[in-house]
Amino acid sequence: MENPDKKIIEFINEHHVLTLATSNNNKAYCANCFYTYLEDDIAFIFTSDEETKHAQDALAQNKVAASIVLETKTIGKIQGIQLTGIMFQPEGELKKKAKKAYLKSFPYAALMKTTLWVLKPNFMKMTHNRLGFGKKLIWGTLDSY
Secondary structure, eight states, X not given: OOOOOHHHHHHHHHXXXXXXXXXXXXXXXXXXXXXXXXXXXXXXXXXXXTTSHHHHHHHHOOEEEEEEEOOOSOGGGOEEEEEEEEEEOOOHHHHHHHHHHHHHHOGGGGGSXXXXXXXXXXXXXXXXXXXXXXXXXXXXXXGGO
């Protein structure tokens, strides 16, 4: 699959918090997570204790959704991304790469006992009103997971 539009990547890299949505047994939940983005892997990296509700949900049902938003009341400046994907704990080379990138972005995380997670998106939709009212940039497909 081709890489996401550069405007999507720029927006992702300008921010550092995503809202993660999980579900299990027909019960939805959301959590805010500090992330870093691996552009070459098209993957969001974040940490969370395995005992949290969202981590437990993902271990049982790894299909998740997330959003990243620019908080503004100015209609012409609205930007945000909605995405879907698979959440998992990285292994091997991906784990090494993910840890290095995450600690570069959030060095204080080295002091915490936590678990690395990857959100590998299959679909991203960016609303980008700076390009025109209601302008959408789409990457991937909702049917691919």
